[in-house]
Amino acid sequence: MNRKIRILGTMLGGMLIVASLAVPIALAQKQLKSQKNFRVVTDGTFYRSGQMTLLGIKRMVHDHGFKTVVTLRDSYVAGEPSPDLEEETWCRAQEIQYLRLTPMAWEPIHQGDEPPVAANIRKYLGVLNKPESYPILVHCFAGIHRTGAYTALYRMEKEGWPLNRAIDEMRLLGYDRIDEEKDILGFLKAYKPGSLSLKAPMP
Structure with missing residues (x-):
């Protein structure tokens, strides 16, 4: 009898341990989804993420006080x-500046022309150059590729980072195929901080 009690006690203890581990894991997964790939780029100034849930964006606005949200979707x-219309509606209701930059090609259509994305970059620079825009959150869907490129532009334009350092950060944060994507890489290599002459070479 005592042996059966000990076995039952051991089984019950094991079940309690599993249950105690499952709760924080579930909470962590929920937080990961709601705050998708959220990262502090420069604390108090610039942040990046993937597409958060509405609950997630509300929490991050509460915690970090974003004055501008730039969506690349x-x-x-x-x-x-748009897939983040609910987010846009809520942000505008809170009087948070909301800038939508529709995805555009990073390479010129014709030799010698500006790439279509240059129009987006000008709008983006217009936001970055206004002190009242900060703190800023930039996001796309995954928070890796488009967000990585726009974060690299911020690093070079506003923090004086050299190209190689900005590219290394992109790789570190998940953009592991940047060297294969010659359009974006070519644009970043051609980009000169402080200049509105944004031209990228044809690949």
């Missing part, structure tokens, strides 16, 4: 609502 179908 848009609808893939003309006339359809």
Whole structure:
């Protein structure tokens, strides 16, 4: 009898341990989803992430006081609502500046022309150059590729980082195929901080 009690006690203890581990794991997974790839770039100034849930963005606004949100997402179908419309609606209701930069090509259509994305970069620089824009959050869907490129531009433009250091940070934070994406890499290599002459070479 005592042996059975000990066995049952051991099993019950094991179940309690599993249950106690499952709760924090579930909470961590929920937080990871709600605050997708959220990272502090420069504390109090610039932040980056993937597409957070509405609850996640509310929490981050509460914690960090964003005055501007830059989204690099848009609808893939003309006339359809953007995938982060709920976020935009909430931010505007809170009087948070909301800038949508529709994804555009990073390489010129014709030799010698500016790449289409240059129009976005000018709008982006317009935000970065205004002190009242900060703190700023920049995000795309995953918070790795487009967000990584725009963060690199911020690093070079506002913090004086050299290109190689900005590219290394992109790789470190998950953009492991940047060397294969010649359009974005070419644009960043051609980019000169402080200049509005934004031209990238044809690959």
